[in-house]
Amino acid sequence: MIISNPKGTQDFLPPYSEQKHYLETQFRKVVALYGFSEIVTPCFEHTELFLRSTGLTTDIVTKQIYSFTDKGGRDLTLRPEGTPGVVRAFLQNNLKPPLRLFYIGPMFRYEKPQKGRYREFYQLGIEVIGEAHPQTDVEVIEMGLNFFSAVNVKDLVVKVNSVGCALCRNRFRSDLIFYLNTVRDKICEDCKARLERNPLRVFDCKETTCQELYQSAPKIADYLCYDCQNHFQIVLQELTERNLPFELDKMMVRGLDYYTRTTFEYVPSLSTALGAQDSLGGGGRYDNLIEDFGGPKIPAIGFALGLERILIYLGNPTLPRKNLVYLIPLDGESEKQAKQLLRQLRTSEIPAILNLPDKNLRSGLGIADNLSCEYVIIIGSEEMKKQVYTVKQLSTKSQQEVPQDKIIEFFNQTFTKQSTKEF
Ligand code: AMP
Numbered sequence: 001m002i003i004s005n006p007k008g009t010q011d012f013l014p015p016y017s018e019q020k021h022y023l024e025t026q027f028r029k030v031v032a033l034y035g036f037s038e039i040v041t042p043c044f045e046h047t048e049l050f051l052r053s054t055g056l057t058t059d060i061v062t063k064q065i066y067s068f069t070d071k072g073g074r075d076l077t078l079r080p081e082g083t084p085g086v087v088r089a090f091l092q093n094n095l096k097p098p099l100r101l102f103y104i105g106p107m108f109r110y111e112k113p114q115k116g117r118y119r120e121f122y123q124l125g126i127e128v129i130g131e132a133h134p135q136t137d138v139e140v141i142e143m144g145l146n147f148f149s150a151v152n153v154k155d156l157v158v159k160v161n162s163v164g165c166a167l168c169r170n171r172f173r174s175d176l177i178f179y180l181n182t183v184r185d186k187i188c189e190d191c192k193a194r195l196e197r198n199p200l201r202v203f204d205c206k207e208t209t210c211q212e213l214y215q216s217a218p219k220i221a222d223y224l225c226y227d228c229q230n231h232f233q234i235v236l237q238e239l240t241e242r243n244l245p246f247e248l249d250k251m252m253v254r255g256l257d258y259y260t261r262t263t264f265e266y267v268p269s270l271s272t273a274l275g276a277q278d279s280l281g282g283g284g285r286y287d288n289l290i291e292d293f294g295g296p297k298i299p300a301i302g303f304a305l306g307l308e309r310i311l312i313y314l315g316n317p318t319l320p321r322k323n324l325v326y327l328i329p330l331d332g333e334s335e336k337q338a339k340q341l342l343r344q345l346r347t348s349e350i351p352a353i354l355n356l357p358d359k360n361l362r363s364g365l366g367i368a369d370n371l372s373c374e375y376v377i378i379i380g381s382e383e384m385k386k387q388v389y390t391v392k393q394l395s396t397k398s399q400q401e402v403p404q405d406k407i408i409e410f411f412n413q414t415f416t417k418q419s420t421k422e423f
Contacts, residue, residue: 008111008119014372015319016311020122023151023307024104027124030147031102034139036126039101041085043108047075053084053289055257057198064109066119078108081256082125083286083302090129091295097130107304116277116309124281127302129290134234137262137285137301142244144266144281144303153280153313155270159249160239161263162232163200164224165287172223173199179217186213203253206276211251219250228261235262245269258292259284266305273313280313281305319372321395323415325352326368328361330380338379341389341407350411369394375411 005011012020028038047067054060066078079085082103090099103125111117126143128136141158148156164172180187180195180202187195187202187210194201203214224232239246246264254263263284268274283303290298325345329338338354345352353371355364361378368376378390388401391410402410 006119008113010118010120010308015317018319019311019314019317020307023310024124026150027102027104027147027305030143030150031100031126033146034100034143036100036102039086039089039103039127040105041082041089041103042079043106044076044078045085045088047077049084049088050077050080052292053087053258054081055198057194057201058255058257059201059204060109060255064111066108066110080109081107082123082304083127083256083258083289086127086302087129087289087293087295087300091290091293095129097298099129100126101129102126114277116274116306116312118308122307123304124307125302125304126283127300129300130298131301132287132299134231134262135238137235137264138238138242138244140283140301140303141239141246141264142242144283144305145244147305148266148280148310151310151314153268153310155268156245156266156280157269158239158244158246159252159265159267160235160246161249161252162221162224162228162235162261163253163259163263163284164220164228165260167225168220168223168228169200171225172218172220175218175223176200176202183213198257200253201255203251204255214251220253221248221250231261254282254284256284258286258289260287261285262301264303268313271313273315274309277309279306280309321374322372323351324371324373325350325375325377325411326355326364326371326373327352327377327379328355328364328368330361330378334379334381334384337384338377341377341379341404344408345411348408348412350408350415377407 050061050065060080065080068076070076082105086101086103105122106120107123108120110119113119126140128140145156145158176199177195180199184192188205188207191202191205191210202210205211252263252265254265265282266280267278268280281303283301285299285301287299290296290300327338327342329335335357342352342354359367365376374394376392376394378392383390387404389404389407390399391402392399
């Protein structure tokens with residue numbers, strides 16, 4: 001029996017693997033324009049790190065973490081999100097704020113697998129550590145939008161909200177509890193438990209009945225203290241001034257405990273490709289997390305974008321053929337020439353493959369097609385006599401003779417022209 005991949009995971013096969021690489025490259029380009037540097041942290045951390053940051057009452061920690069004890073008896077967890085590891089690394093290495101960091105990597109959550117929701121998935125994320133000003137919030141929201149636009153996700157709206165600070169939450173909590181008690185017999189069992197442990201988390205509930213009931217519940221954004229209100233006003237004003245597509249969504253609290261003040265989510269406004277899992281990414285401020293980890297009081301903000309969801313949104317890629325040359329010599333003499341040409345091409349950074357002696361012209365052309373080569377070079381006795389190469393372009397099915405001493409120049413020119421093609 002063939003062993004299959006674990007439930008909720010997937011293989012990235014070409015062309016998706018290449019499209020994934022393309023998204024990562026575009027992300028790197030956009031964040032570089034905003035001065036971000038890469039951070040790479042381990043895929044697993046001490047379990048305690050997530051309990052203390054993501055939050056003991058969040059769905060991620062109560063239901064979704066992949067935890068295990070290693071052979072040395074350590075309690076470890078596959079990271080369900082990037083921020084806790086980045087903050088740990090920041091403190092452990094005494095990094096100096098302000099800092100702009102980005103990361104790309106797999107995250108793990110034990111979820112019920114469905115379209116757009118996996119147990120292993122990739123996130124493209126950023127963190128700005130050490131900036132409190134609301135303008136930073138808008139800068140990162142804008143950067144996310146610029147990335148989406150660079151990869152052709154154009155119908156996005158950013159849902160924004162403010163979840164305030166501890167002061168705002170204290171005032172809000174008692175009103176929310178009062179409201180939840182009035183509808184207690186109508187809410188789901190999970191929400192009843194949330195009501196006891198952390199009432200704010202009821203807004204994470206996916207049940208339609210609960211969602212409808214909470215439309216009339218008090219909202220944290222209406223309980224902001226003076227400073228949080230002021231911060232949020234500047235964010236909204238700046239978003240408007242920069243003409244960014246946003247809408248206020250007071251129901252959106254995001255499923256992590258450490259958020260303070262601004263929270264946001266990128267959601268397609270037109271496309272329905274993603275169904276219920278429509279959020280392409282989200283983030284928010286976490287002004288207390290570093291202090292909660294035992295560090296100094298340093299404000300921060302970040303976001304994470306879901307790579308698989310972006311791939312689903314974009315649909316099946318039509319992958320252009322590769323800048324790859326397939327050499328087919330037709331006899332012993334031309335094979336010697338082809339081997340020399342192969343070295344010459346690769347030294348000039350032109351990707352090339354040589355047809356093996358046990359394959360004829362027909363099967364060579366088949367392999368070239370299968371490997372998505374754009375060009376095939378055929379070398380036979382005719383070509384050797386005329387000191388040319390026959391160059392076949394597979395996408396156009398055209399063919400031309402190129403003088404042997406002009407072949408590098410030929411590919412250098414055609415390949416530079418093509419590399420500007422969009423994915
Ligand atoms: P979160 O860390 O929950 O705020 O998620 C940020 C983004 O990661 C979401 O907007 C999704 O695009 C993506 N994401 C979260 N969970 C999953 C999952 N289980 N499978 C695929 N993508 C996910």
